[in-house]
Amino acid sequence: MVKVAVAGAAGRMGRRILALSAAHEEAVPVSGFEAPNSEYVGRPLSELAGVASLEGVVADSAEKALEIADVLVDFTVPEATMQNLAVAARLGKACVIGTTGLSVEEREKIASYAKEIPVVFAPNMSVGMNLMFKLAGMITKVLGPDYALEVLEAHHDQKKDAPSGTAVKIIDELAKQRGWDVDEVCAHGRKGLVGARPKEEIGVSVIRGGDIVGEHTVYYIGQGERLELTHKAQSRDTFVQGAIRAAVWISQKEPGLYDMPDVLGLTD
The missing domain is CATH 3.30.360.10 (Dihydrodipicolinate Reductase; domain 2)
Incomplete structure (x- = not known):
């Protein structure tokens, strides 16, 4: 079972990642986090996901959330994603990045981190x-x-x-x-x-x-x-389902920068 940490756990995508991974056969959400000043810090993950059996509360840092996880799933904003990725690289955790709007420099930085950890980075996880x-x-x-x-x-x-x-x-x-x-x-x-x-x-x-x-x-x-x-x-769940599939897949991979076609076997 792949243990998933969810960035931006209180956001629209974060809540659905928590909910759908809780029902997945090969993935389980073990943590979620928000910025330290967020009103959601300390709130039960079960409340955000609408899944009564989900344990844990919203952490106030990527470090705390990733300590007990195998893979970070991040659909936040560029600045937060880059900070979270730096923490994941330091802790040796795999990452699935679905954040959009990243600059050329940020994309290059992601490629640099991927030399240390396995990263799936895709503009669309569907x-x-x-x-x-x-x-x-x-x-x-x-x-x-x-x-x-x-x-x-x-x-x-x-x-x-x-x-x-x-x-x-x-x-x-x-x-x-x-x-x-x-x-x-x-x-x-x-x-x-x-x-x-x-x-x-x-x-x-x-x-x-x-x-x-x-x-x-x-x-x-x-x-x-x-x-x-x-x-x-028709629903954001299609992106979430792809991201969870990517999280399970990347958990067994060596460091490198991967895309969804790699996950789905669509590469030439």
């Missing part, structure tokens, strides 16, 4: 979404350069980063298949007299509003036909 990443690249390759590429993503009104980390991952895959530099070909929204659409371009559009969990569509637009590849997340 099994279906990771299959979409694979399919997006395959379709781009098969259709060829005569099909225009457009990406549309939609999320709830509280999401802070745009485009989403998932959309960025999709765009990277599309650009890789075409041999393009992402920074040179991405058109983030269009306004004014933009002129005819360049052939070497990936259009990116973002929607924010309400309680949209996450929707991503890639449009392959040719002359006379259009193909649309879409993934819609």
Whole structure:
């Protein structure tokens, strides 16, 4: 049984990680933590998860939570994630990181920590979404350069980063298949007299509003036909289930930086 420590235990994702891992056959939540000044410190984990049998209370530091755990699962914010990862590396604990909005420098730091501990870092833990990443690249390759590429993503009104980390991952895959530099070909929204659409371009559009969990569509637009590849997340539980699957998988791995395709066996 893999012992899981949950960062941001009182948050929306943290509560669901506690609840779903408590019901998992191969994982068990043994601890959760919040910032020292959080009103939730000391509150029962069972209360947050809605699982009466869950033992323990919310800790006030990553150190306390990780002492009794095998794997850290972190869906918080970049600053907190980097602090938590530093503690995990010092204690030799594996990590599953689903935090988005990380800078290039923070991503490089994660790769550095992964030389010391095993880390699964993915912008989207959904099994279906990771299959979409694979399919997006395959379709781009098969259709060829005569099909225009457009990406549309939609999320709830509280999401802070745009485009989403998932959309960025999709765009990277599309650009890789075409041999393009992402920074040179991405058109983030269009306004004014933009002129005819360049052939070497990936259009990116973002929607924010309400309680949209996450929707991503890639449009392959040719002359006379259009193909649309879409993934819609109906519940955050899909990300949690993938994260728990990753936690079980990473617990047996050597230090290194892994992605969900590694967890799911989708790598070439």
